[in-house]
Amino acid sequence: MASRLERHEDRYRSLKAELDNLGFISPGSLVVRETSCGKAGCRCQADPPQRHGPYFQWSRTRDGKTESRRLDHREAALYREWIDNRRRLDRIIARMEEVSASAGEILLRQAVKSEPE
Numbered sequence: 848m849a850s851r852l853e854r855h856e857d858r859y860r861s862l863k864a865e866l867d868n869l870g871f872i873s874p875g876s877l878v879v880r881e882t883s884c885g886k887a888g889c890r891c892q893a894d895p896p897q898r899h900g901p902y903f904q905w906s907r908t909r910d911g912k913t914e915s916r917r918l919d920h921r922e923a924a925l926y927r928e929w930i931d932n933r934r935r936l937d938r939i940i941a942r943m944e945e946v947s948a949s950a951g952e953i954l955l956r957q958a959v960k961s962e963p964e
Contacts, residue, residue: 855950862943865935872936873929875907877918 881900883891890897903923906915918926 852950852953855946855953859943859946859950862939862946865939869936869939870932871929872933873905873907873926874933875905875914875926875930877923877926877930878904878906879923880904 879900880902881898882902883889883896883898886892891899903918903920903926904915905918905923905926906913908914
């Protein structure tokens with residue numbers, strides 16, 4: 848049992864180390880939009896249409912309200928990185944919870960065995 852617990856502890860330390868390498872985070876999503884303006888003779892009305900854009904938009908929900916921001920190419924690249932980091936953080940935390948649950952079962956069994964009767 849001790850070696851299993853040590854493996855869990857090693858895995859947990861490894862996951863914590865992954866957090867050190869994580870950059871800034873952002874919730875939300877990034878969408879790329881291409882639009883048509885509806886003006887007669889515009890390239891977006893041609894056959895085939897050549898839409899306007901791309902336009903980048905970041906959105907998130909805070910306190911039940913949607914918050915959005917239009918972005919340029921550089922800002923979109925930053926938000927894409929931050930959103931990816933947020934998803935990576937969520938995956939790391941989920942794995943930390945799994946490891947903690949497994950280690951917790953071992954520790955609980957050890958505590959029961961060491962209790963005086």
